[in-house]
Every structure is written in C-alpha cells, then in structure tokens.
Amino acid sequence: xxxxxxxxxxxxxxxxxxxxxxxxxxxxxxxxxxxxxxxxxxxxxxxxxxxxxxxxxxxxxxxxxxxxxxxxxxxxxxxxxxxxxxxxxxxxxxxxxxxxxxxxxxxxxxxxxxxxxxxxxxxxxxxxxxxxxxxxxxxxxxxxxxxxxxxxxxxxxxxxxxxxxxxxxxxxxxxxxxxxxxxxxxxxxxxxxxxxxxxxxxxxxxxxxxxxxxxxxxxxxxxxxxxxxxxxxxxxxxxxxxxxxxxxxxxxxxxxxxxxxxxxxxxxxxxxxxxxxxxxxxxxxxxxxxxxxxxxxxxxxxxxxxxxxxxxxxxxxxxxxxxxxxxxxxxxxxxxxxxxxxxxxxxxxxxxxxxxxxxxxxxxxxxxxxxxxxxxxxxxxxxxxxxxxxxxxxxxxxxxxxxxxxxxxxxxxxxxxxxxxxxxxxxxxxxxxxxxxxxxxxxxxxxxxxxxxxxxxxxxxxxxxxxxxxxxxxxxxxxxxxxxxxxxxxxxxxxxxxxxxxxxxxxxxxxxxxxxxxxxxxxxxxxxxxxxxxxxxxxxxxxxxxxxxxxxxxxxxxxxxxxxxxxxxxxxxxxxxxxxxxxxxxxxxxxxxxxxxxxxxxxxxxxxxxxxxxxxxxxxxxxxxxxxxxxxxxxxxxxxxxxxxxxx
Numbered sequence: 143x144x145x146x147x148x149x150x151x152x153x154x155x156x157x158x159x160x161x162x163x164x165x166x167x168x169x170x171x172x173x174x175x176x177x178x179x180x181x182x183x184x185x186x187x188x189x190x191x192x193x194x195x196x197x198x199x200x201x202x203x204x205x206x207x208x209x210x211x212x213x214x215x216x217x218x219x220x221x222x223x224x225x226x227x228x229x230x231x232x233x234x235x236x237x238x239x240x241x242x243x244x245x246x247x248x249x250x251x252x253x254x255x256x257x258x259x260x261x262x263x264x265x266x267x268x269x270x271x272x273x274x275x276x277x278x279x280x281x282x283x284x285x286x287x288x289x290x291x292x293x294x295x296x297x298x299x300x301x302x303x304x305x306x307x308x309x310x311x312x313x314x315x316x317x318x319x320x321x322x323x324x325x326x327x328x329x330x331x332x333x334x335x336x337x338x339x340x341x342x343x344x345x346x347x348x349x350x351x352x353x354x355x356x357x358x359x360x361x362x363x364x365x366x367x368x369x370x371x372x373x374x375x376x377x378x379x380x381x382x383x384x385x386x387x388x389x390x391x392x393x394x395x396x397x398x399x400x401x402x403x404x405x406x407x408x409x410x411x412x413x414x415x416x417x418x419x420x421x422x423x424x425x426x427x428x429x430x431x432x433x434x435x436x437x438x439x440x441x442x443x444x445x446x447x448x449x450x451x452x453x454x455x456x457x458x459x460x461x462x463x464x465x466x467x468x469x470x471x472x473x474x475x476x477x478x479x480x481x482x483x484x485x486x487x488x489x490x491x492x493x494x495x496x497x498x499x500x501x502x503x504x505x506x507x508x509x510x511x512x513x514x515x516x517x518x519x520x521x522x523x524x525x526x527x528x529x530x531x532x533x534x535x536x537x538x539x540x541x542x543x544x545x546x547x548x549x550x551x552x553x554x555x556x557x558x559x560x561x562x563x564x565x566x567x568x569x570x571x572x573x574x575x576x577x578x579x580x581x582x583x584x585x586x587x588x589x590x591x592x593x594x595x596x597x598x599x600x601x602x603x604x605x606x607x608x609x610x611x612x613x614x615x616x617x618x619x620x621x622x623x624x625x626x627x628x629x630x631x632x633x634x635x636x637x638x639x640x641x642x643x644x645x646x647x648x649x650x651x652x653x654x655x656x657x658x659x660x661x662x663x664x665x666x667x668x669x670x671x672x673x674x675x676x677x678x679x680x681x682x683x684x685x686x687x688x689x690x691x692x693x694x695x696x697x698x699x700x701x702x703x704x705x706x707x708x709x710x711x712x713x714x715x716x717x718x719x720x721x722x723x724x725x726x727x728x729x730x731x732x733x734x735x736x737x738x739x740x741x742x743x744x745x746x747x748x749x750x751x752x753x754x755x756x757x758x759x760x761x762x763x764x765x766x767x768x769x770x771x772x773x774x775x776x777x778x779x780x781x782x783x784x785x786x787x788x789x790x
Contacts, residue, residue: 148544149575159571161438186585201433205230206399222611225402232406232425233304234397236466244471248293251340251477269389270301281306286330288312290339291476294368295454298334303406306398310408313453314348320771322358324410327420329361338371342481349375402426403617409560412748412772420620423563427613431564432464441571444469450500456750457560484512485519492520502532502751506539516547527552532751534656534674537578538682555580557656564614567654579653591646596636606646607639664693665700666733679729685712688745692759701737714741744778758782
C-alpha cells in the first residue's frame with residue numbers, strides 16, 4: 143500500500159456502497175461498462191443530461207411534473223436552465239418519510255435533549271404552515287430567522303419552503319450590524335427568534351439585539367418567538383409565541399408545486415471586506431446536488447445518524463438538513479463543543495451512535511491543543527466517516543485522526559462553499575484516503591486547475607474553476623441588476639468559466655489539494671503562492687498555536703508577512719524565527735519564506751471558522767474594515783493597526 147494511503151475501503155464496502163450501486167444502475171440503463179470512479183466521473187461530465195437525469199431517477203426525487211429537457215444550455219453558464227417545465231416542492235421531498243424513526247435529534251450542550259420522529263416532524267411543520275397561511279404568508283415572501291441551531295429552525299424552514307416562501311437565517315452570535323447587513327437587503331415579512339440560547343453553560347438573552355434588528359426591518363409584520371431558555375422578552379413588533387401555535391387535527395399539509403429553479407434559500411458571503419452578497423439558491427438545484435453528495439459521495443443511508451457541527455448561519459446547516467430526504471437522522475448541536483468538558487462532543491457522538499461526524503480543522507486542532515485523545519473515550523464503533531470543511535485540512539490533522547481517533551474510518555475533507563451551497567471536491571466511499579488530499583472531484587462538476595493562460599494543469603497549483611454549469615449555481619443575487627455582481631464575482635477572471643477564488647492542485651489520480659484563497663494570493667517575485675502551503679508547515683511546529691499570512695506591497699515588489707500566535711510556554715526568539723524560516727524553505731521553497739515574522743495575541747476568524755486574511759491586509763494598507771460583525775473575535779483586528787515593522 144502507498145505510504146500516504148491512510149485508509150482503503152474493503153471490497154465488501156465498495157460493493158455495498160450506493161456509488162457502486164449507481165454505477166451498476168447507469169451501466170444497465172445506458173449499456174455502459176464503467177467499473178471505477180474516474181470513468182464514472184468522465185461520463186458525468188461528457189454526458190451531463192444523462193447523468194443528472196439518471197441520478198434524479200435513481201434518488202427518487204419527487205416531481206409532480208417531469209421534464210424532458212434536462213439541460214437547456216445558453217450562451218453563458220448563468221443562463222442555463224435545468225429540468226425546464228418541471229414542478230416539485232423541496233419540503234415535500236424532505237418530509238416524504240412518515241414513520242416513527244427518529245428524524246431529528248437535538249442536543250443543547252448539557253441542558254437540553256430532544257428527539258422528533260418523522261411523524262412528529264410532519265405534524266410540527268403542518269402546525270407552523272397553518273399559522274403562516276393564517277397571517278397571509280405566500281409564495282415568494284421572505285422569512286428570516288435569527289435563531290440558534292434548534293429543532294424549530296428546521297421546522298420553520300420546512301413550513302416556509304412547503305409554501306414557496308424563501309428562507310434566510312443567521313445565528314444569534316452575529317452582531318446587530320452583521321444581521322442587518324444581511325436581512326436589510328431582503329426585508330423579510332416574518333422574523334423567527336428564540337428567547338435566548340446556552341453557551342458554556344450560561345443563559346444568553348439576546349433580545350436587545352433582536353429589538354435593534356427589528357428597527358432596521360421596515361417590512362416586518364410579525365415575530366415568532368421560540369422558548370428555549372425560558373426567558374420573558376418584550377419585542378417592538380407583533381409577537382407570536384411558538385408554543386401558542388395550534389392546529390385543527392383535520393388540517394392537511396400543503397406542498398405548493400413550483401419550478402425547479404424557484405428560490406428556496408438566500409445565503410450570504412462572509413462580508414469581511416464589504417457588504418455581504420445575497421446569494422439566491424433554487425429548490426431543485428439544492429436538492430439534487432445535496433442528494434448526490436449525501437447518497438453517492440457520503441454513502442448516507444436511511445436510519446443512519448449524520449451530524450455536522452454548524453450554526454444556522456452556515457451552509458453546512460442547509461446541507462445537513464437535506465439528510466431528511468434520505469430518511470436519515472439529522473443531529474443538531476447548539477452551544478460550545480467544549481462544554482462542559484473538552485471531550486463532551488465526542489461523548490455525545492459515541493452515546494448517540496453517530497455514523498457521520500462533521501467538523502472543521504479548528505475543532506481537530508483544538509482536540510490536539512487540549513490533549514483530548516478520542517480513542518481513549520470510545521471505540522466509536524458506529525462511526526463510518528469524519529468530515530471536515532471550512533479551511534484546508536493539514537496533513538498533521540489526517541495523522542491525528544488515524545492515530546488518535548479511529549484507524550478504520552473514512553476521513554473526508556470537503557470543499558465548496560456558500561456560493562454553490564455544496565461541494566466541488568469531497569469524499570468517496572470507493573476510493574482510498576491519501577494524506578492531505580480530498581478524495582475526488584464531485585460527479586457532474588467540471589472542475590479544473592487553470593494557469594494564468596486559461597489552460598488546465600495537473601500536479602501544479604492553479605485557480606479552481608468550473609468549466610460547465612451545474613444545478614446548484616445561484617439563480618441570481620438579490621437586488622443585482624442585470625447580474626452585474628454575479629458576473630463580476632465568478633466570471634470576471636476567465637470569460638465564461640466559473641472562478642471560485644481558491645488555489646487548487648489536482649493530481650493525476652484525481653486527488654485534490656486546496657491551497658488557500660486565491661484572492662489572498664501571495665506574489666513574491668511575481669510567483670503566485672497559496673497561503674495553505676505555508677500554514678501546513680508553520681502550524682506543524684510545536685511552538686505555534688495559530689498563524690496568519692498576508693502579502694504587503696512595497697513599490698513594485700511584495701513581501702510575505704507571517705503573524706504567529708505562540709503556544710503559552712514559548713516566546714519568539716531569533717532562534718525560533720530562523721527555525722520557522724528554515725522549515726518553510728525546506729518544505730516549500732525559498733520564495734515561500736516570509737520577510738517578517740511577527741507575534742500577535744490572536745488570529746481573526748469569521749463566525750464560520752475561516753481566517754480573514756483579506757481584512758488584515760486591508761488594515762495594513764490603511765483601509766477601513768467596517769463589517770466586523772461577521773467575525774467571532776473582531777477585537778483581534780485592532781492589533782494590526784499600529785505595527786511599526788509594517789510601516790513603509
């Protein structure tokens with residue numbers, strides 16, 4: 143076995159996977175002889191209509207009106223129409239199971255535990271839908287939620303989408319400015335909140351923030367308040383208690399049948415360098431893309447337990463919720479993953495028999511930091527796969543998973559984004575796991591690494607592009623006249639080709655490495671360098687807890703600045719600086735070596751766990767960063783305002 147292969151599926155696992163079942167399905171349907179993933183992938187790109195149509199049928203997506211036109215191409219990727227003329231309802235597909243299996247499990251730190259069966263979930267959605275209709279909500283209305291990751295978030299989203307209303311959400315840890323930057327753009331008719339939430343065992347009442355948000359939402363007609371921590375709040379708007387919503391037993395759930403590209407979600411870019419972009423996603427595109435990833439790439443099956451540590455403000459929440467369409471149990475967690483103990487979330491996973499555990503590199507890094515050894519807590523016998531996204535997963539994290547967590551587990555590093563509400567590259571149940579790599583490009587996603595001459599390259603660093611349209615592309619941006627922002631965001635670098643803003647390296651096996659944001663690209667001596675290459679080396683050093691890299695322009699040249707946060711027992715010495723530079727030079731190249739290495743007290747992160755290199759670069763250039771409410775630690779930006787070594 144190759145020295146970098148950390149896990150390999152058994153022949154039994156390969157043959158019992160839905161990926162292999164799907165290969166057999168298309169072989170029979172189209173008289174093909176596909177026998178491996180690379181062949182299937184190539185077919186999904188060259189025979190796109192057959193691929194997407196066959197998967198729609200294979201996954202049993204429920205349509206009330208089918209379509210013979212699978213893909214209607216236009217002159218631009220934006221204008222492509224999918225399943226034109228078809229009709230379906232997103233919520234109907236997620237609520238098609240009506241049984242006493244657990245649909246939704248909720249853990250609110252050590253304070254709250256709830257379970258809802260599929261029958262109970264259907265009933266709750268029916269109740270809320272009835273109330274929505276009674277207050278005049280209809281197709282196309284916007285419903286916003288400023289809410290923790292609790293069951294009512296899922297219930298209200300499903301009730302909204304059942305009618306054709308459009309859902310948008312933020313978590314309560316967003317500041318007022320961050321929420322208004324988002325919700326003011328869409329001016330919702332209804333706002334859903336809770337009476338508070340728990341964090342690190344404390345009851346947090348955020349009603350003052352809610353009232354400030356209400357003042358900025360001029361078209362708001364009602365608030366629904368969910369009781370979570372049993373607080374009494376007064377809001378400056380007509381308020382309905384969720385607990386007061388009742389229903390006539392004879393009422394039947396309605397599913398409005400809508401076009402494939404009808405809007406279901408409004409998502410937002412991070413907004414750390416400007417006002418967040420309001421990205422509108424379609425019901426059909428979201429559903430078919432999520433089911434492809436959950437069924438084929440994850441191998442999620444009915445009754446299995448899937449968990450992702452997320453909030454309602456991150457696209458992984460939307461992705462997780464789609465697991466209901468498979469009949470799986472979705473597990474929601476709200477609060478600190480390290481309360482009441484550093485190993486608490488792992489104990490929750492073991493006790494509740496999670497089959498899929500979704501997390502981030504930051505969480506894995508913190509397990510190491512807090513000296514938590516998962517395999518000493520449990521054998522995690524039910525755990526099939528660990529997923530990670532939010533930032534590139536370093537090789538040391540791969541090693542930690544297999545040495546200290548579980549040796550026989552599939553580690554799936556995945557990468558995509560809010561922009562596509564899904565993944566470009568992700569796991570694969572019939573392929574091995576190589577250290578430091580994402581296993582494969584997703585089916586139907588024509589992903590390439592482009593050089594500066596718009597040519598695809600292999601085994602070299604290039605821009606992540608997608609050369610053909612895919613169903614989960616945004617249908618449009620909200621209030622974006624003539625698609626100006628849309629085009630400028632994704633199609634201004636290479637004409638007619640989606641440019642995602644990441645550096646990527648694709649090898650000749652089809653494995654993928656994500657090398658950081660290309661808009662944070664370092665360019666010393668005219669050579670483009672991805673920040674992830676340096677992070678991989680630096681954060682492997684025992685002295686360094688965290689780091690951040692930017693490029694600083696000096697006349698016509700650029701120098702690399704490395705900011706480091708040291709572990710408690712270490713200090714920054716000349717010897718340590720020499721060692722850091724030596725390791726970067728040895729593992730990367732002389733061009734990767736920073737001109738300056740400076741110690742700072744904290745690294746700024748978005749609420750969704752991404753480093754904010756661009757915002758730091760703006761501050762160093764003397765520009766103002768206004769949208770700090772998207773950050774989990776906005777005060778950390780202050781330390782970059784007056785660093786003598788950076789003055790030009």
